[in-house]
Amino acid sequence: MGFCLMEGNEAMAWGAVDSGCRFFAGYPITPATTIFNALLKLLPPLGGVCLQGEDEIASIGYCLGASMGGLKVMTATSGPGISLYSEHISFAIGSEIPIVIVDVQRLGPSTGSATRGADGDIQFLRWGNSGGLPVIVLAPVDVKDCYSLTIEAFNLAEEFRCPVFIASNKEIAMTRENIDMDAFGMPSIISRPSPPPGRPFIPFEVSSGSKTPYFLPIGGRTIVRQTSSTHGPDGYITTDSDEIAGIQDRLKNKLLSAVAKFSFHESYLEEDADTLLLVYGITGRAGRDAYNVLKKAGKPFSLLILKTLWPVPEDLIREKAGHVNRVVVVEMNLGQYVREIERILPDKKIDFLGRMDGKLITPRQIEEVVSDV
Secondary structure (H helix, E strand, C coil): CEEEEEEEEHHHHHHHHHHHHHEEEECCCCCCCCHHHHHHHHHHHHHHHHEEEEHHHHHHHHHHHHHCCCEEEEECCCCCHHHHHHHHHHHHHHCCCCCEEEEEEEEECCEECCCCCCCCCCHHHHHHCCCCCEEEEEECCCCCHHHHHHHHHHHHHHCCCCCCEEEEEEHCCCEEEEHHHHCCCCCCCCCCCCCCCCCCCCCCCCCCCCCCCCCCCCCCCCCCCCCCCECCCCCCCCCCCCHHHHHHHHHHHHHHCCCHHCCEEEEECCCCEEEEEEEEEHHHHHHHHHHHHHCCCCCEEEEEEEEECCCHHHHHHHHCCCCEEEEEEEEECCCHHHHHHHHHHHEEEEEEEEECCCCCCCHHHHHHHHHHH
């Protein structure tokens, strides 16, 4: 494809197609609708399906059904839609149904400002399901990330049989940038594991050395049991406390034990710096600019741009903050992820800069808070 001028939403659509996604369902909502528009052109020529559900609840339900039938699936919405997705997200976690969910965040609460960006859903993406089991949330910084992290999201959803969120933002999603599509180092495309032939299929049994069960599609020659209730390895509903505890531990640990594998980030560490700036999403761009300005001025600080937010990459954060006494967390909200940093780094001085008025945090604002020692 070479150089292409595209917005973040278009890049996510291309990333989905290149990952093997062949089913999308969604309900129009600003600023996520152009993902639907792009896939409406891309999927049908490939034999895929792109449809508008009658509402958000139906849309994610269609996606889960298609995923259980063996397709790679994606849906996209904004904050109000995530609220409506909540019950089906819990179903996908408990029944281990792969799905990529894009949340193009906008200023809330509720309808808020549909054409203004924010990062106000960060805690909701983590905790907006019943049971509180871990989820994977990736956060792109620019259009290039929108493409590459979408591919990573599909790979993670398939490998771990779980929902994976992409926490985008109106300002990333609807900003056009020129990117070289041929310059991407494409990772290997992962598909959910199939059972070995010649043995009975047990839908939630895991093989030795794995934490993820094999997959067979519903509707094939083998009967596949699925339930949203607590179940044993055989897929039948159970109230046995030992069986329930076993599957809960497996659902938790299959992600927590592997977080180092998908702790995506950028870091720029200065040996003599006393301050680490921690940012994510669209604010990562302002963080980069502030870093370059102050480094040129002889006032360097270290910079960590997180692209994996959940599960929290705790070891990575502790490593990058090991040489500093102060951490500045900058977010496009009133203070959400900063709570995790305070928990992880209790021995550091934690400062916070937040904004939630529909405007972007500027490099100059970051320069001022970083320099205010």
